[in-house]
Amino acid sequence: MKFEQAIARLETIVGELEKGDLPLDESLKIFEEGIRLSKNCLKILEDAERKVEVLVQEQNGKKRLHAFTQDVENGSSSAKSKGQ
Amino acid sequence: MEGEISNLRTPASGHVYCSLKDESSQIRAVLFRSGAVRMRFALQNGMHVIVRGRLTVYEPRGEYQILIEAVEPKGIGALQVAFDQLRVRLSAEGLFDPLRKKPLPRFPRIIGVVTSRDGAALKDILSVLGRRWPTLHILIAPVQVQGEPAAQQIAEALDLLNAQGLAEVIILGRGGGSLEDLWTFNEEVVVRAVAASRIPVVSAVGHETDMTLTDAAADLRAPTPSVAAEMVVPVFSEVVDNLADLTMRLERAMARHCSSEHRRLDSSSKGLSCIQFRVREKIQQVDDMTDCLIEKVRSGVLAESDRVRRTNRELDKLSPFVMVRRNLAMVPLLFKRLERQVYALAATRRRRIEATAARLNSLSPLAVLGRGYGLLTKMSDGSVVKRAQDVRIGEDIGVRLADGKLNCLVKSVLPEGTV
Numbered sequence: 001m002k003f004e005q006a007i008a009r010l011e012t013i014v015g016e017l018e019k020g021d022l023p024l025d026e027s028l029k030i031f032e033e034g035i036r037l038s039k040n041c042l043k044i045l046e047d048a049e050r051k052v053e054v055l056v057q058e059q060n061g062k063k064r065l066h067a068f069t070q071d072v073e074n075g076s077s078s079a080k081s082k083g084q
Numbered sequence: 085m086e087g088e089i090s091n092l093r094t095p096a097s098g099h100v101y102c103s104l105k106d107e108s109s110q111i112r113a114v115l116f117r118s119g120a121v122r123m124r125f126a127l128q129n130g131m132h133v134i135v136r137g138r139l140t141v142y143e144p145r146g147e148y149q150i151l152i153e154a155v156e157p158k159g160i161g162a163l164q165v166a167f168d169q170l171r172v173r174l175s176a177e178g179l180f181d182p183l184r185k186k187p188l189p190r191f192p193r194i195i196g197v198v199t200s201r202d203g204a205a206l207k208d209i210l211s212v213l214g215r216r217w218p219t220l221h222i223l224i225a226p227v228q229v230q231g232e233p234a235a236q237q238i239a240e241a242l243d244l245l246n247a248q249g250l251a252e253v254i255i256l257g258r259g260g261g262s263l264e265d266l267w268t269f270n271e272e273v274v275v276r277a278v279a280a281s282r283i284p285v286v287s288a289v290g291h292e293t294d295m296t297l298t299d300a301a302a303d304l305r306a307p308t309p310s311v312a313a314e315m316v317v318p319v320f321s322e323v324v325d326n327l328a329d330l331t332m333r334l335e336r337a338m339a340r341h342c343s344s345e346h347r348r349l350d351s352s353s354k355g356l357s358c359i360q361f362r363v364r365e366k367i368q369q370v371d372d373m374t375d376c377l378i379e380k381v382r383s384g385v386l387a388e389s390d391r392v393r394r395t396n397r398e399l400d401k402l403s404p405f406v407m408v409r410r411n412l413a414m415v416p417l418l419f420k421r422l423e424r425q426v427y428a429l430a431a432t433r434r435r436r437i438e439a440t441a442a443r444l445n446s447l448s449p450l451a452v453l454g455r456g457y458g459l460l461t462k463m464s465d466g467s468v469v470k471r472a473q474d475v476r477i478g479e480d481i482g483v484r485l486a487d488g489k490l491n492c493l494v495k496s497v498l499p500e501g502t503v
Contacts, residue, residue, distance in 0.1 A: 017337035038331040048219035
């Protein structure tokens with residue numbers, strides 16, 4: 001499940017539980033779902049890595065993604081070609 | 085020259101024919117196709133224009149006409165007119181419709197950036213994005229943001245990112261610059277590309293006060309590229325905190341639910357134990373009553389059985405069996421008495437007999453014998469010899485003494501009185 005959907009579902013579950021309308025077994029069921037979602041979301045958040053790429057026009061006219069590094073000092077930027 | 089356009093004709097050939105007139109005169113004008121395509125705005129009847137051109141003669145009609153080389157709207161710049169015309173046209177197509185605007189994803193992982201490679205905009209965007217969400221995947225599509233090729237490049241970059249389908253949101257950014265530079269973002273090709281983008285576009289193109297058509301067509305407008313970056317991505321630590329908060333609320337709500345259920349259970353189990361208590365009470369009552377009943381029955385039965393017993397006893401008293409039994413019971417007694425009597429009698433008799441036997445004994449010749457007397461019997465016939473005359477000399481006489489018998493021979497007989 002995507003993070004956004006997971007968080008949205010988690011928010012819904014919390015809302016329902018805080019309302020306190022549900023019977024106990026229903027509450028337990030969605031509580032467990034909520035805990036699972038929470039764990040998954042945390043994992044998703046922790047898993048990612050920064051990646052910056054730039055589309056570069058190559059000699060054959062096509063565009064490819066290359067890794068991007070920015071030279072902060074003089075404001076210019078360059079692209080390093082990813083090993084193919 | 086200056087004049088108002090009238091009788092405008094735009095046949096399929098692409099050439100544009102019209103008349104230019106003022107208060108006192110008019111002249112035909114033609115703008116050939118080559119020039120017409122380069123027009124930034126469309127000629128309309130009633131438009132006041134300033135025209136530069138060559139005077140020629142149209143031989144078939146023998147008329148002068150002005151061959152338009154350049155034409156500008158009078159008063160307002162061509163650009164402005166073009167802009168207005170475009171705006172109206174595109175608006176009519178619904179490209180600026182608020183309903184068309186797509187919502188931005190709440191937590192995008194891949195961001196597309198369309199901007200100039202060496203501008204400040206890119207630096208700002210990358211800096212803000214890096215600060216807010218360090219683990220993003222950023223795709224940069226570098227373009228010229230001003231000058232002739234800019235519009236086409238921007239449109240192509242947007243199309244490319246859409247075709248690639250990776251980016252979840254696109255920032256279209258432009259740094260500061262002069263007003264003219266903004267015109268790129270009023271170009272139809274750019275506006276159409278922004279409107280057509282399936283990926284939501286945040287436009288950070290103009291300044292606060294200068295709206296471009298790109299801004300109008302974009303899904304969200306930002307005053308600067310930095311602000312665009314802020315709009316596009318939340319702060320990672322805040323999201324983590326929010327998640328932690330949600331989790332805590334989840335657990336608390338569940339705990340509350342449980343404890344309230346627990347309380348409910350308690351109170352209903354109290355109520356339950358109340359009920360239980362009352363039920364037990366009732367059961368106890370029933371038990372008591374049952375016992376009572378049993379008791380009563382039993383005592384009733386007892387009383388009855390007593391009565392029965394008593395009656396039985398009465399009956400028994402009258403019963404022949406009782407008599408018989410009583411008598412029977414007396415039998416052993418009687419028997420005992422009888423026995424005693426018998427014994428007593430027997431004893432008496434015995435005594436009498438003994439007494440008699442003793443008298444008899446004393447009278448018994450045997451007893452006499454004991455006193456020195458003997459009993460004589462004739463050996464021949466066993467008859468008792470009482471008289472001496474009965475005996476002859478030489479006869480065998482048996483003499484029975486107390487302790488035995490003698491066998492004697494008579495030697496002499498001397499009757500009594502003989503001396």
